[in-house]
Amino acid sequence: MEEREISKAVIKRLPRYYRYLGEILNNGIERISSGELSGKMQVTASQIRQDLNNFGGFGQQGYGYNVKYLYDEIGKILGVNRVHSMIIIGGGNFGHALANYDFEKNGFSTKAIFDIRPELNGTSIRGIPVMMMDELEEFVKKEDIEIAVLTLPKSKVEEVADRLVKCGIRALWNFAHLDLDVPDDVVVENVHLVDSLMQLSYRISEDNSEE
């Protein structure tokens, strides 16, 4: 697919399209109109047509979209048509929960969990080995790890992020409640849970409830 300028807002909606199309595909539906997709997704049909037009030529007036084709193309755009290798740094509650999460089916394969507690050395979570932090650099290089999930205490995150950047990690999925300063070619995607809770509390605060 040739390159186009696609707005961030559209990109943000793509995983949702991908999820819905996957469900529709699982239900054995081969073609769908923007109107039907609109009903399921609670997005207007015109928004859907506009979004999908960004990628060109998926829909045919009167025939609707070929579900499988659209699903595959969006998968390619999102880069989930291939498997990404991932490690989790921090084997605490959160790291443990994420290790138990079945991200494989979405194209993300967790290869190891790193921790500093010697008592965790040699254990495993869902078959994924827990390794010690002094093995980090070698493992990342040898296994060609693309993504590191950061679930460690705020005070240690920056040091670990630096180590990961130095050994060639391409992306950090950051659950620590701070913003990382990394080179431009390293992708950082933050999951700031407290920020999300604050958005929620803003929306329930009485001054804003009549919006």
Added chain:
Amino acid sequence: MEEREISKAVIKRLPRYYRYLGEILNNGIERISSGELSGKMQVTASQIRQDLNNFGGFGQQGYGYNVKYLYDEIGKILGVNRVHSMIIIGGGNFGHALANYDFEKNGFSTKAIFDIRPELNGTSIRGIPVMMMDELEEFVKKEDIEIAVLTLPKSKVEEVADRLVKCGIRALWNFAHLDLDVPDDVVVENVHLVDSLMQLSYRISEDNSEE
């Protein structure tokens, strides 16, 4: 504070301002210029001035911002100047991790964790009791719970969300990978982890790396 139309983009940035201002306050700094704040936050000073102007009269040319005042005002806007009561539905790995998370310091107090597994009845996580699902409605009403955190399997989420809406919950913090259909007066804030990972993989996919 009187009501104003504040854009969603600004609201999304407020938790971040709140976090930085809290850190600055902890460091004993009383006044800060937009330029200094800009250096810390990696946002342009003009963006900061523009954002904070939305709330009117916080900054004084040449004097900078009063950190404590700004922190408190943003806290009020976000609704975190009071404590919100919260329950977690689902005592699995994820619910467990969230129960262990210290959201209290940000104004969110977890009162109970609900599960269906009888063996968890009467146990507790960080002093928070695990209760059974048949106690849900009574507890939500009696304790005036505002927020329910949904960390249960996708197949059960809709049924539980319906029950919560019926007993007067005001907000759902949804970790299940589906979009909930609830009345307009119930706030839903989604943390769709797979969507976040897909944003990340989009950004590292080679076709987009030169952006």
